[in-house]
Amino acid sequence: xxxxxxxxxxxxxxxxxxxxxxxxxxxxxxxxxxxxxxxxxxxxxxxxxxxxxxxxxxxxxxxxxxxxxxxxxxxxxxxxxxxxxxxxxxxxxxxxxxxxxxxxxxxxxxxxxxxxxxxxxxxxxxxxxxxxxxxxxxxxxxxxxxxxxxxxxxxxxxxxxxxxxxxxxxxxxxxxxxxxxxxxxxxxxxxxxxxxxxxxxxxxxxxxxxxxxxxxxxxxxxxxxxxxxxxxxxxxxxxxxxxxxxxxxxxxxxxxxxxxxxxxxxxxxxxxxxxxxxxxxxxxxxxxxxxxxxxxxxxxxxxxxxxxxxxxxxxxxxxxxxxxxxxxxxxxxxxxxxxxxxxx
Ligand SMILES: NC(=O)c1ccc[n+]([C@@H]2O[C@H](COP(=O)([O-])OP(=O)(O)OC[C@H]3O[C@@H](n4cnc5c(N)ncnc54)[C@H](O)[C@@H]3O)[C@@H](O)[C@H]2O)c1
Numbered sequence: 001x002x003x004x005x006x007x008x009x010x011x012x013x014x015x016x017x018x019x020x021x022x023x024x025x026x027x028x029x030x031x032x033x034x035x036x037x038x039x040x041x042x043x044x045x046x047x048x049x050x051x052x053x054x055x056x057x058x059x060x061x062x063x064x065x066x067x068x069x070x071x072x073x074x075x076x077x078x079x080x081x082x083x084x085x086x087x088x089x090x091x092x093x094x095x096x097x098x099x100x101x102x103x104x105x106x107x108x109x110x111x112x113x114x115x116x117x118x119x120x121x122x123x124x125x126x127x128x129x130x131x132x133x134x135x136x137x138x139x140x141x142x143x144x145x146x147x148x149x150x151x152x153x154x155x156x157x158x159x160x161x162x163x164x165x166x167x168x169x170x171x172x173x174x175x176x177x178x179x180x181x182x183x184x185x186x187x188x189x190x191x192x193x194x195x196x197x198x199x200x201x202x203x204x205x206x207x208x209x210x211x212x213x214x215x216x217x218x219x220x221x222x223x224x225x226x227x228x229x230x231x232x233x234x235x236x237x238x239x240x241x242x243x244x245x246x247x248x249x250x251x252x253x254x255x256x257x258x259x260x261x262x263x264x265x266x267x268x269x270x271x272x273x274x275x276x277x278x279x280x281x282x283x284x285x286x287x288x289x290x291x292x293x294x295x296x297x298x299x300x301x302x303x304x305x306x307x308x309x310x311x312x313x314x315x316x317x318x319x320x321x322x323x324x325x326x327x328x329x330x331x332x333x334x335x336x337x338x339x340x341x342x343x344x
Contacts (some may be wrong), residue, residue, distance in 0.1 A: 003126045004125075007128060008197060009290060010091055011197045016039060016092055016198070017040055017042070017091050018094070018198075019043075019092065019144075020041060020043045020096060021118070022096035022097040022133075025170055026133075027045075027096035028054075028059070031043045033073040034071065034180065035075075037202050041072075042078075042079045042081060042086060043078070044089065050080065055073075062100070062170060063168075063176070087118060087119055087121075088241040090127065095119075095132060097112060097115050097132060099135050099281070112131065112170040120150075125153060127143075127160070128191070128194050129162070130164050131147070134281065135215045135281060138213055138264070139163075140162075140213075141187065156190050160186065160188070161187045162185060162186040162191045163184075167222070173234065179204050180203075181203065181204070182199045183215050183218050183219070185210065185216070187212055198214075199218040218283075219278070223278040226264075227278075227296070227299050228296070228299040229262065230270060230299070233264040237266035266306070268310040269306065269307060270337070271337020272337045272338070276303070314330065320333055
């Protein structure tokens with residue numbers, strides 16, 4: 001088995017065995033890109049139907065063609081399994097499991113915990129572990145490390161650990177996996193270097209940052225930025241209604257400014273499964289430090305009020321025509337969070 005010094009050579013020669021835990025919207029495209037680059041990739045998932053689909057050459061993710069899966073299977077560069085003992089054969093392990101919220105809107109890192117527990121069972125010298133699931137700053141350092149350290153192996157000496165957030169935008173025709181820069185933060189500088197080396201093979205640009213916490217925060221800044229600006233657009237829509245102005249005319253005209261303005265639009269809901277969830281990871285973490293994340297709380301309040309607002313508007317508009325909501329047939333066009341993606 002490779003030591004950390006040898007791992008660098010294995011990456012260069014594409015002999016490094018790469019594991020991807022969680023073959024969903026993030027994990028499958030990553031596994032396919034790494035396979036296409038020449039690595040032998042094994043996907044690990046607890047969902048047997050996904051493993052069966054991959055083995056049969058069927059993609060269930062819009063951004064991955066079944067043909068890509070078939071080609072990689074034929075070249076023996078892609079495999080899928082629920083046998084986690086095979087993690088021991090992997091030189092690099094990417095974790096791409098879900099990070100939802102609990103009913104209380106607290107972070108649910110139980111999927112990360114179970115993936116890391118499997119890794120711990122099979123952890124060996126020379127491995128590089130990369131967490132890619134979106135999570136609060138400190139998860140890698142405070143939550144993952146203690147789980148792995150009890151094996152007696154030393155980070156940065158015996159094995160490496162990094163966080164590299166995923167920025168994939170499903171159904172985006174312009175920006176795919178490769179041409180979106182990859183942010184990478186390691187627990188040590190060697191961890192960062194090795195993780196960048198892996199991602200340099202498939203991404204046009206990698207962006208190293210000084211720590212896993214910084215890399216975790218980068219992702220939350222990006223998604224919090226969107227959630228807050230959508231909240232502003234929603235509040236502007238409410239203001240325009242009071243002022244009897246057409247919000248679309250106002251936003252479209254503002255968007256003609258060539259600098260200093262970025263267009264966000266109001267709407268009844270907030271999606272996909274990142275924007276409504278990820279800012280809550282940050283506000284939860286800040287709460288533990290006795291720091292109220294006021295912008296996040298306000299945007300959440302405005303955004304989560306929009307479905308009620310839409311229902312009120314429907315009632316008002318029906319009322320203007322002397323119609324009642326009760327008994328009205330209402331057609332809703334577009335229940336996904338954006339065009340050309342399935343409902344999640
Ligand atoms: N979908 C996106 O557009 C997107 C974009 C950026 C970041 N992210 C983040 O990436 C992470 C993964 O998201 P996703 O959309 O790919 O989720 P997903 O639900 O599509 O896929 C996750 C996969 O992990 C599997 N899984 C769950 N627990 C497991 C375990 N213990 N071991 C092995 N497999 C396990 C599930 O069966 C599923 O196939 C999340 O943190 C998410 O916030 C998602």
